[in-house]
Amino acid sequence: MSTQETGERLELLQGTLDLLILRTLIFGSQHGQGIARAIQQTSEEELLVEHGALYPALQRLEERGWISAKWGISSNNRKARFYSLTAAGRKQLVKETAKWKRLATAIGRILDPAKEG
């Protein structure tokens, strides 16, 4: 892992937001704000997610049939739109995860060949 300059968060790579959303929903249904929080917390505040960018992505995933949504009441008694993974979404998550891992390993090898031995 490269060192992080203080005060600066990593910007998301193109296309990774979809993967993160799917991954977050694996623990159960969640609303948009919850997803944004979860991504930030699990990445230990490393990743910068502009909350606004989340919604078009959610809309896109919903249209592709990977997640489904319905309005409900959140834990603090507010109206919210809850998203959950569909079967197709699960499959997509597995596929994307594998792809991402391969990519990360490959890039890791290029950047730091010595460590691989």
Place this chain on the structure above:
Amino acid sequence: MLRRKRKASDFSAEIEAHLEHETARLLEQGLSEQEARAAARRSFGNVMKVEERFYESGRWFWWDHLRQDLRFGMRMLARNSGFTVTVVLTLALSIGANTAIFSLVNALMLRSLPYSHPDRMSTIYTRITGSRPSDERHKLNGEQWELLRDNVPSLISAVSSSRTSGVNLQAGSRVEYVRVGRISAHYLDVLAIPPVLGRNFLEDEDRPHGPKAAILGYSLWRNAFGANPKIVDKTVSLKGEPYDVIGVLPEGATTPLNADLYVALQPGREGEGGGTNFECITRLRDGAIWQEADAEINRAWSLRTQRYELENNPGAQVTYHSVPLQKGETARLRPQVLTLMLAAGFILLIACANLAGLTLVRVMRRTSEVATRLSLGASRWQIQKQFWIENLLLALVGGVVGVGVGFAALRGLLLLLPEHFLPVAHVPLDGRVMGFALTVSLLTSVLFGMLPALASRNVDLRSSMASRTVAGGGSLRLRQGLIAGEVALTVVLLAASGLLIRTLVHLETLPPGFNSNGVMTAKASLDDVRFHNPAAFRKLLAESTAAMRQIPGVQQTAAGLSLPYERTLITGGIAISDGKEAGQKVMADEVYVTPDYFAALQIPVLAGRSFSEADGPDTQRVAIVNEMFARKFFHGANAVGRYVDKDTMIVGMAGNVAMAPGIDPVAPLTNEETMYVPAAQMEARQLSLLHVWFQPSWIVRASGPVDGLTAQMQRALASADPNLPFSGFYSMRDLLAKTLATQRVEVALLSAMTALALLLSAVGIFALIANIVAQKTREIGIRLALGSSIRQAMVHVGAPGVRASALGLIVGLILCTGALRAMSSVLYGIGVYDAPTLVSVALALGLVTLLATTLPTLKIARIDPAKTLREE
């Protein structure tokens, strides 16, 4: 329109919910209400942008924009009504021409024949290799027909007469002249036309000298027999003999012959069947395949005893193969129609070049509009889209008007064609034609829209905003190129139609060899049992011509088997009986005539004598040959006194007359070796056969116009035989027009298209110059102010048009050297590189160019230098 499931308001509500959740979380962390709300918004980013992205990802967005673009496009087109009208008219004319010609192509080549399973129908082509190769439809003789009928089980085969002939039908008390088609037993089975009443011919009825039976066409049944439902098994009087009606064809049924009624062909190996006189059609039987059928045909016809294909063609190989009936029936017109289609394609290209030029100017004029829109945030793609949508709108409007024009043009064209000229009954504007028109419209919009779209891609914002003048020095070069291109195509069309016109003039002004002024002719059918007797035939001719001579104003009357300009009987095997050519057998046209034939038509008898009343059935058999005959068979020696066919003495030599060729059809009108014989010496056997094929003509020469001549001719004929109707009356001019129908139609159509091409080119040049004048008003003003004369300014402005046109002329002439060679087979009397034609082409083009460049420059005279300089 498709609609997404989720509404924008729902999306906004979700964002609102997000902000509330985030605010609540931040409040819990101890921020003040105001701070929390601000931080939530900050971490969300731009709400509006997110909502916009949601909206844009929906399909409504597309629809909204398209509607907006369309509305805007229509407004722009309406505002530039001059431009719009020019473009729509250009499109309408060119698409109209293409639609009309394509509907012919469609009817002749693409539409299925109107029979069930037309793909199983065919005809037989003869392929000859060797020194004179050919691959075409041949007629069959009796032997071939019998072999085909009996030895080719894969096919249902049938033969017919090659054309209809006129016969006399007694319907009630009246005798009518109707067109009969003679067909073999299974002809209607091949066409798969079951009669609505009765049945088809039986094989027994199709044997030589079999029972006499007839099948009526639907309209004849309705018109002549009042649609009598009990007509079957009734007897009608046809050709003076009783025929049993055995069937009636269904309404709208067509056959390749398109006759009024049908009788059995009764083909044999003798008489008609001794020569190749039968047209053949076949249908593949269920379960059979074409290869098998072709193999059977080749096997069957290898058994023939006489093989005419091998005469004069040593070393040739002859094979036979099936060809779709559609192709066989339309082969004659195919090259002509394809030529017209090519010409129509040229028109379309010329139109596209014009339109590209026009739209290019328009796009250039709109540079500042484009720049403004770009600077207001429109993307280049949006600007391009706007242009394309306008082009598309224009193309569609032009296409719709074009189909209307095409429909009108097609109606006019079909009126122009002689009856039974096309081998199809209808030329419809069907779905395929509509599809073609639509495709052509869209294609046109792409073609003429492409250039301007490319040109407008690199509009520079700053410079275009700053200057109000129109950009595009490079566009002038481009437009000149377009003009040169269209002029080149126009030159090719001009030259082609010029050559065809010259051909037609040549044919129409060929020395006819007789005097056609004041001659009226009429035909009647003598295919009638009453006239098989030579004595009755002689009596009819003598009495009727004598009666016609009594008509006041009539000078001479005669009758003959055929007339000048017509096709006539060909007789093979005429034996030269004496001199050094003795024993030679020759082929010539044969015409029986009454004694006054040469006098009535004023055909000069150059040597010997004409026929006289004394040449009768019991006197010396005599003949008169024409110059061509004497030159060809006697090598120019004196023919008079020579003998042919043992005992026939040549007593005279007549001048050549122009006629439709039968022996060697190299030109539509020619001189052929001809032998005239006295009608009085015809034998019964000849009369019964000849009159099946030919309807003889009566000839009347009058000194001036005679009131009611035709009615008086009919009365005179009736005085000799009350039951003999004339089929029609023709002046020699009518006969010439009929013989040259194909050439006339070709000339008319190609000339019309050439005129259109010339008009479009003129419009193109005109538009170019008019545009330069408009663009350079200021520059011209300065020139005038600095002392240039108006003439000099006109020349300066008009020069680019003249240069483009001159370049086009040169390129066109170069194209001609290749393109015109393909026309050599349809040209008669002139060469492919005909100097007068090419000079006329250049002159015509020069004149049009001059007009098109001068007219718009006249505006220069109205330019006021002082005023133009004050502008800006």
